[in-house]
Amino acid sequence: MAALDDARTELVAALGADAVLHDPLALRLYARDASMVEGSAGLVVFVRSAEDVVVCMRVAARHDLPVVPRGSGTGLVGGATPIADAIVVVTAKMDRILEVRPEDRLAWVEPGVFNLDLADALRPTGFTYAPDPSSQQVSSIGGNVNTNAGGPHCLAYGVTSAHVLAVDVVLPDGSVGRFGAEAPAAPGYDLRGFVVGSEGTLGIVTAACVRLTPLPPAVRTMLLDFAEVEDCAQTVSAIIARGVVPAALEMMDRGIVRAVEDFAHAGYPTDAAAVLLVEVDGLPAAVDAQTREVEAAAREHLVGTIRVAADDTERALLWKGRKSAFGAIARIAPHYHLHDCVVPRKALADILAGVYAIAQRHDLIVTNVFHAGDGNLHPLFSFDRSVPGTLERVLAASDELVRLCVDAGGSLSGEHGIGLEKRDFMPLVFTADDLDAQACLRAAFDPDGRMNPRKVLPDGARCGDYAAAALGRDGALPEGTWI
Amino acid sequence: MDLIHPHSKRDVMDALRGASAADTRVLIVGGRQHIDKGNPSEADAELWTTLLDDRIAYDPAEMLCVVEAGMRVHDLRTMLAEGGQEWPVDGPDDATVGGVIAAGVTTVRQLRVGTMRDTIVEMEVVTGDGRLVKSGARTVKNVTGYDVHRLLTGSLGTLGTIVQIALKVRPLPKTARTLVINEGGLELGRRVLDAVPLPSAVLAEPDRLVVRLEGWPEEVEEQAAAARSIAAFGETEAPFPEACFPDATTVAEAAVVPSRLAQLLAGIDRYRAIMGVGVAWVPFEDEGALTKLRARAAELGGIAPAIRGPGGLGDAPIPAPEVERRIRAAMDPAGILAPGRTWST
Ligand SMILES: Cc1cc2nc3c(=O)[nH]c(=O)nc-3n(C[C@H](O)[C@H](O)[C@H](O)COP(=O)(O)OP(=O)(O)OC[C@H]3O[C@@H](n4cnc5c(N)ncnc54)[C@H](O)[C@@H]3O)c2cc1C
Numbered sequence: 003m004a005a006l007d008d009a010r011t012e013l014v015a016a017l018g019a020d021a022v023l024h025d026p027l028a029l030r031l032y033a034r035d036a037s038m039v040e041g042s043a044g045l046v047v048f049v050r051s052a053e054d055v056v057v058c059m060r061v062a063a064r065h066d067l068p069v070v071p072r073g074s075g076t077g078l079v080g081g082a083t084p085i086a087d088a089i090v091v092v093t094a095k096m097d098r099i100l101e102v103r104p105e106d107r108l109a110w111v112e113p114g115v116f117n118l119d120l121a122d123a124l125r126p127t128g129f130t131y132a133p134d135p136s137s138q139q140v141s142s143i144g145g146n147v148n149t150n151a152g153g154p155h156c157l158a159y160g161v162t163s164a165h166v167l168a169v170d171v172v173l174p175d176g177s178v179g180r181f182g183a184e185a186p187a188a189p190g191y192d193l194r195g196f197v198v199g200s201e202g203t204l205g206i207v208t209a210a211c212v213r214l215t216p217l218p219p220a221v222r223t224m225l226l227d228f229a230e231v232e233d234c235a236q237t238v239s240a241i242i243a244r245g246v247v248p249a250a251l252e253m254m255d256r257g258i259v260r261a262v263e264d265f266a267h268a269g270y271p272t273d274a275a276a277v278l279l280v281e282v283d284g285l286p287a288a289v290d291a292q293t294r295e296v297e298a299a300a301r302e303h304l305v306g307t308i309r310v311a312a313d314d315t316e317r318a319l320l321w322k323g324r325k326s327a328f329g330a331i332a333r334i335a336p337h338y339h340l341h342d343c344v345v346p347r348k349a350l351a352d353i354l355a356g357v358y359a360i361a362q363r364h365d366l367i368v369t370n371v372f373h374a375g376d377g378n379l380h381p382l383f384s385f386d387r388s389v390p391g392t393l394e395r396v397l398a399a400s401d402e403l404v405r406l407c408v409d410a411g412g413s414l415s416g417e418h419g420i421g422l423e424k425r426d427f428m429p430l431v432f433t434a435d436d437l438d439a440q441a442c443l444r445a446a447f448d449p450d451g452r453m454n455p456r457k458v459l460p461d462g463a464r465c466g467d468y469a470a471a472a473l474g475r476d477g478a479l480p481e482g483t484w485i
Numbered sequence: 486m487d488l489i490h491p492h493s494k495r496d497v498m499d500a501l502r503g504a505s506a507a508d509t510r511v512l513i514v515g516g517r518q519h520i521d522k523g524n525p526s527e528a529d530a531e532l533w534t535t536l537l538d539d540r541i542a543y544d545p546a547e548m549l550c551v552v553e554a555g556m557r558v559h560d561l562r563t564m565l566a567e568g569g570q571e572w573p574v575d576g577p578d579d580a581t582v583g584g585v586i587a588a589g590v591t592t593v594r595q596l597r598v599g600t601m602r603d604t605i606v607e608m609e610v611v612t613g614d615g616r617l618v619k620s621g622a623r624t625v626k627n628v629t630g631y632d633v634h635r636l637l638t639g640s641l642g643t644l645g646t647i648v649q650i651a652l653k654v655r656p657l658p659k660t661a662r663t664l665v666i667n668e669g670g671l672e673l674g675r676r677v678l679d680a681v682p683l684p685s686a687v688l689a690e691p692d693r694l695v696v697r698l699e700g701w702p703e704e705v706e707e708q709a710a711a712a713r714s715i716a717a718f719g720e721t722e723a724p725f726p727e728a729c730f731p732d733a734t735t736v737a738e739a740a741v742v743p744s745r746l747a748q749l750l751a752g753i754d755r756y757r758a759i760m761g762v763g764v765a766w767v768p769f770e771d772e773g774a775l776t777k778l779r780a781r782a783a784e785l786g787g788i789a790p791a792i793r794g795p796g797g798l799g800d801a802p803i804p805a806p807e808v809e810r811r812i813r814a815a816m817d818p819a820g821i822l823a824p825g826r827t828w829s830t
Contacts (some may be wrong), residue, residue, distance in 0.1 A: 195635030
């Protein structure tokens with residue numbers, strides 16, 4: 003602990019006492035993110051500038067302490083969960099929009115800015131920041147960048163990486179760099195692209211230059227309901243097969259629709275097996291044409307009713323149903339575990355059947371609300387942790403779920419990332435050579451292995467030359483780490 | 486100069502393992518369409534990827550295709566057109582898919598279709614010492630491990646041989662029209678860009694403006710009308726994009742933020758600029774002209790590598806040389822892959 007005490011003294015001297023927390027309550031609060039992994043924080047530091055971050059990195063380097071970056075802590079895989087008494091560097095107070103330049107279609111923002119605040123601030127300029135994770139009211143741009151966050155509108159517009167032109171990064175040794183550029187090309191390797199989605203394991207992002215996307219001239223939102231889940235899932239592929247890529251294509255099953263209706267009163271049909279929320283946008287003529295195709299695809303697959311939002315109020319109401327899903331599930335049971343797998347679109351119907359079977363086998367309540375157009379599933383298990391044996395059943399079901407998706411040609415995560423939760427599944431999709439190469443490239447940024455250690459890669463992924471010590475600094479992971 | 490012409494990934498692995506052991510410097514070559522891009526570097530052998538041209542998987546309903554890296558752009562285009570789709574990247578027919586990616590080719594229509602780098606969802610690469618490394622996944626969305634393929638994109642053959650890629654493709658537009666007028670300049674280009682919603686490209690030359698419109702027929706009609714409210718555009722059936730200064734032996738590709746194009750191009754009498762994007766191609770006659778263009782680009786926060794003829798990349802500073810050196814060491818420990826060819830090496 004001596005190193006931690008010394009580090010605290012130096013950080014207090016440099017940043018002030020109110021920027022450095024170490025009381026038990028704070029350490030407890032920052033010991034986890036929105037996943038269920040509990041870690042342990044050594045110190046919690048609130049940074050206000052890139053200079054503050056440099057100070058943190060230097061102090062941590064001097065005392066050989068691990069550093070864990072944290073935005074809003076809404077991550078679902080334990081990415082911001084500290085292990086081994088790490089210094090948690092919170093970027094939430096770096097929350098300024100620095101510059102908006104519609105003429106160059108870009109904006110500079112600090113990492114602590116909330117996603118929705120950015121989109122709201124841009125609206126008067128006729129532009130938006132397209133990625134819209136369901137957590138957008140509270141998740142930070144820094145977190146979004148580091149998880150390569152997705153959202154309903156990423157189907158047509160692409161995920162976060164397509165909207166980040168440059169990042170300012172403080173590396174673990176305290177050096178700083180701007181990766182990427184405002185201009186459409188930059189010298190050197192695409193370090194920007196490598197940092198996006200790296201889950202805080204390469205450095206701390208202190209500013210991001212994001213791309214502005216023109217607001218569409220016209221938008222139409224539709225709610226389609228189906229008596230069979232399978233028809234609903236197949237409509238997704240049928241729409242794409244017609245050469246239409248809607249702005250959003252979200253699916254919700256009966257369980258989630260009922261929970262949402264009780265909560266949001268959006269007028270969703272509670273007797274349908276599943277609904278699709280479809281949004282098309284573009285020029286008015288394109289919106290009409292896409293609507294026709296969507297309706298035709300849905301009819302081929304026995305759609306029940308097609309509700310087209312008549313105006314902005316109704317449109318907002320339909321979206322409210324979708325966006326309040328996570329608030330609504332609190333009514334089902336006190337705890338939930340939200341999954342994130344991605345599969346080929348054509349496998350959706352089979353995978354959903356598999357998800358229901360797994361839940362039944364383990365006697366768990368499962369609901370589904372997800373980005374169907376991307377093949378990105380979010381099965382959500384609701385349960386009460388205090389009932390003995392429940393957690394074990396959730397774990398077993400989760401394990402089966404991951405394997406089911408991988409066997410269908412899918413991947414471990416579509417948008418939440420790997421963090422602690424899924425790192426031990428990495429060998430399901432990568433060879434030892436793949437993982438070793440990833441470990442080496444990570445070590446290129448962080449040779450001492452102090453940056454958010456033990457995340458993303460399983461212990462054992464090694465970099466032959468210089469990263470032997472990068473992973474596996476100490477013994478076993480804390481209990482309950484899986485979930 | 487030795488020639489390595491592998492038939493399989495296994496051949497590539499064996500060849501590069503051998504080259505690393507023997508310290509043979511290797512230049513990886515695809516369709517030779519972008520071979521001029523990069524700093525001069527000496528090689529003892531060329532590795533041609535052109536026999537690695539198999540289609541591995543293509544399912545239009547997934548909007549993904551998987552091909553070997555030596556497949557020609559033309560062949561890929563034909564294959565995808567059968568599924569009513571395209572890889573929205575404007576590479577020349579004879580280029581290879583791997584070459585387009587390694588060279589970091591600019592997408593002319595990126596206002597509407599996005600950039601090339603965001604179309605790559607999975608990649609297999611053979612490292613300088615012959616290891617096969619995969620990253621990404623065959624899904625449209627994925628956050629699983631480190632995106633090694635991001636580093637390979639634009640790496641000019643200095644981190645490994647790209648042998649296979651999974652690409653995100655998109656539906657072919659229902660209609661495409663190219664408007665043109667023999668009146669030009671950036672000022673008119675800017676006005677067209679402001680007036681026409683969601684164009685695919687607005688290309689400005691000193692005395693010519695080309696507007697590419699793609700989408701649903703009624704939509705394109707509306708856009709064309711908006712363009713014609715600004716200037717008396719005609720229309721051309723010529724393939725888009727047209728070859729870039731085919732008669733010039735030397736061309737630079739400058740990149741600055743869009744609002745600084747005018748400063749970049751002031752006094753230059755031949756250029757083609759992508760409005761709203763900030764890329765401009767400039768043919769140059771001699772090294773002096775290139776140096777001047779580069780200095781101006783640098784002042785404006787940009788770069789101007791040569792993409793045809795001699796001239797190299799220029800010496801723009803890279804942000805983290807130590808990190809890049811270690812990346813290179815991780816992927817090519819013996820340093821045999823075109824040493825000196827990219828900024829950092
Ligand atoms: C109800 C709910 C709904 C959600 N919906 C979605 C969704 O639709 N799409 C989606 O993609 N995600 C979703 N998420 C997950 C989560 O919101 C995202 O992963 C989000 O991007 C995390 O942002 P954050 O600011 O909370 O980051 P945190 O949780 O604080 O951190 C996330 C990761 O980024 C790193 N990090 C954070 N800030 C920085 C920085 N400045 N520099 C370097 N590394 C940093 C952390 O170390 C960690 O690894 C949802 C979560 C919840 C609880």
